[in-house]
Amino acid sequence: MKYYKRAIEATVLGCLKSFPGVVLTGPRQSGKSTLLRHLFPHYQYLTFDDVSSVDFAKTDPKLFLDNLDGKFILDEIQYCPEILPYLKIKIDENPQVFGRYILTGSQQFSMMKNLSETLAGRIAILELLSFSSLEKENIKPEQKSLNLFVKSCVNGSYPALLLKRNQADRNNWYKSYLGTYLERDIKNYFGVGNVLQFHKLLQLLAGRCGQILNYSDLAASIGVAVPTIQNWVSVLISSKIVYLLKPYYENFGKRVIKSPKVYFLDSGFLCYLLGLETKTQIFQSYLAGNIFENFCVEETIKTILNAGQRDNVYYVRTANQLEVDLLIEIRGQVIPVEFKMSMTKKSEMSDSIKRFRELFAKLNTGKGLVVSLDDETQSVKDADYLGFHEYANLLKKKIRV
Numbered sequence: 001m002k003y004y005k006r007a008i009e010a011t012v013l014g015c016l017k018s019f020p021g022v023v024l025t026g027p028r029q030s031g032k033s034t035l036l037r038h039l040f041p042h043y044q045y046l047t048f049d050d051v052s053s054v055d056f057a058k059t060d061p062k063l064f065l066d067n068l069d070g071k072f073i074l075d076e077i078q079y080c081p082e083i084l085p086y087l088k089i090k091i092d093e094n095p096q097v098f099g100r101y102i103l104t105g106s107q108q109f110s111m112m113k114n115l116s117e118t119l120a121g122r123i124a125i126l127e128l129l130s131f132s133s134l135e136k137e138n139i140k141p142e143q144k145s146l147n148l149f150v151k152s153c154v155n156g157s158y159p160a161l162l163l164k165r166n167q168a169d170r171n172n173w174y175k176s177y178l179g180t181y182l183e184r185d186i187k188n189y190f191g192v193g194n195v196l197q198f199h200k201l202l203q204l205l206a207g208r209c210g211q212i213l214n215y216s217d218l219a220a221s222i223g224v225a226v227p228t229i230q231n232w233v234s235v236l237i238s239s240k241i242v243y244l245l246k247p248y249y250e251n252f253g254k255r256v257i258k259s260p261k262v263y264f265l266d267s268g269f270l271c272y273l274l275g276l277e278t279k280t281q282i283f284q285s286y287l288a289g290n291i292f293e294n295f296c297v298e299e300t301i302k303t304i305l306n307a308g309q310r311d312n313v314y315y316v317r318t319a320n321q322l323e324v325d326l327l328i329e330i331r332g333q334v335i336p337v338e339f340k341m342s343m344t345k346k347s348e349m350s351d352s353i354k355r356f357r358e359l360f361a362k363l364n365t366g367k368g369l370v371v372s373l374d375d376e377t378q379s380v381k382d383a384d385y386l387g388f389h390e391y392a393n394l395l396k397k398k399i400r401v
Helices: 009-016 032-039 051-059 061-066 081-093 109-118 145-155 159-163 167-189 195-206 215-222 226-238 267-274 279-284 288-306 347-359 388-400
Strands: 021-026 044-047 072-075 101-106 123-127 242-247 261-264 313-317 323-330 333-339 368-372 383-387
Touching: 009 021, 009 032, 009 123, 021 032, 032 072, 032 101, 051 061, 051 081, 061 081, 081 101, 081 109, 109 123, 145 167, 145 267, 145 279, 145 288, 145 388, 159 167, 167 195, 167 267, 195 215, 195 226, 195 261, 195 267, 215 226, 226 242, 242 288, 261 267, 261 288, 267 288, 279 288, 288 313, 288 323, 288 333, 288 388, 323 347, 323 388, 333 347, 347 368, 347 383, 368 388, 383 388
Parallel strands: 021 101, 021 123, 044 072, 072 101, 242 313, 333 368, 368 383
Antiparallel strands: 242 261, 313 323, 323 333
């Protein structure tokens, strides 16, 4: 498969200059192994997807590591967490030698907990999601916000999908992805017993994208206990399938909603679960506005993670119905953002930003952003109106400064 440049490359290279090792995590099929083998062809490569490598490493992890010369990539580390304590010893023998070890793994709470505890301060942990819209522009330049949105929803953003030529290919790929994910990871590694009920949860969450997460409502709809739903949602978060946007309630007291909102980290997968295959179906859907908001939040998260930064993003909803879709905290300043699936600018689109700035005047609040499908820019007192394409480029600049 042809290699396409990824935005996280500079972050990976930078971390290898200041850490003995780097761990690149992310969902299945996001391109972790392909990226690393392209960037580091001179590194020795071993994958724990191979039974013989796993058996050797589990049986004698010290000898396994001693047999590795120079710099190396250990792929799918979640299948062999036993090696981590011995890797720590190897790093501590020469702690000032940077860039020797690169690990990859699909996100799992237990694996990440072991990594964080065993290799704390010795490795940088980075996350790679599916292609962002700006990354896809390196493949085929596209300046219009409308087209970027529609293509992400209709075609998907995983590397393998960039070569798919028709809707049947896309649907078959997501069907296979879902089947493999449910049968292999969810059932075998997370211990989820009822795959059909878990699949139903995915569909229910898709129908609630951009909305407050209500565990009790989901539990009643599926017919399982609330703790089961909470556990399954944590699996989806860990696997980077869904993302929970935290409420911003610091110093706000009881005036704000304190439950998270749910989003998917790949709009193509979201639309597949919703049965939406065309531009017309998306725009005629009752969830059209939510899907656009999901797309914008997803792209925001990708930009932040590609820069190796923490995802300090939130939303706010007060008891008196003030709501701002996204608050981005960058170097102590909070930037309020509203997402509007519209090609027509209206003055009331920035009303919630204006109210937020007035109600929380003590915050260090930057000028707000109203992001839509209209690529013409306009500036008013409390906010700048801009298309998604310009928003994506602006956010990239702000994050990397």
